[in-house]
Amino acid sequence: MPLDPDSFRSVLGRFASGVTVVTTVDEAGHDHGMTVSAFCSLSLEPPLVLVCIDRTASMHDLLQPERAFAVNVLSAGQEALSRRFASGDPPNRFDGLGYERGRTGVPLLQDVLAWLEARVERRHTEGDHTIVVGRVETAAAHQERPLLYYRGGYAQLER
Structure with missing residues (x-):
């Protein structure tokens, strides 16, 4: 008997993940x-990360080989920022937001836990998503708590 999508989603929801905004x-x-919550490190040498993008997402076709992108890892107080970038793709999404340009020209959001700038190295289509592999060119981290996503909602790390 095949696994139904609702059961699969329920099981996967038990895996707490960090929350990022890819720009x-x-x-x-x-x-x-x-x-994007489907983000992880792939290799230290060379420095590679991967993000998984739904093939129907507006950014899907933008992340082509050699294109620069940033992964902004959100901090505990940035749930509203996550929600802002989770719905649709309004043309004024960056209006009023604090950000600076990274070395590659991509937006690096202010007050994030960490950010990485990368270039798309490869793309692999699997199921309804594309796995985008990026070679990291520069990165920085700050002392904050992470924003987490768990069982369909936002959570914070208690330590």
Whole structure:
């Protein structure tokens, strides 16, 4: 008997994950971003990360080989920022937000726990997502608590 999608989602929801906002800039210079929880490190040498992007997501086709992107790891107080980047793709999503340009020109959001700038090295289509492998060029971290996603909702690490 095959596993039904609701049961699968319920089981996967038991895995707490960090919350990130992936950002990039298109050829016309417009900023784009989306909330991504499917992010992880892949290799230390060379420094590689991966993000998984739904093939129907507005940013899916932007993350092509050699395109620069940033992974902004959200801190505990940034749930509203996560929600802002999780819904649709309004053209004014960055209006009023604090961010700076990274070395590659992508937006690096203010007050995040950490950020990484990378370039798309490879893409692998699997199921309804594309696995985007990025080679990290620069990164920084700050002393904050992480924003977590667990069982369909946001959580914070208590320590």
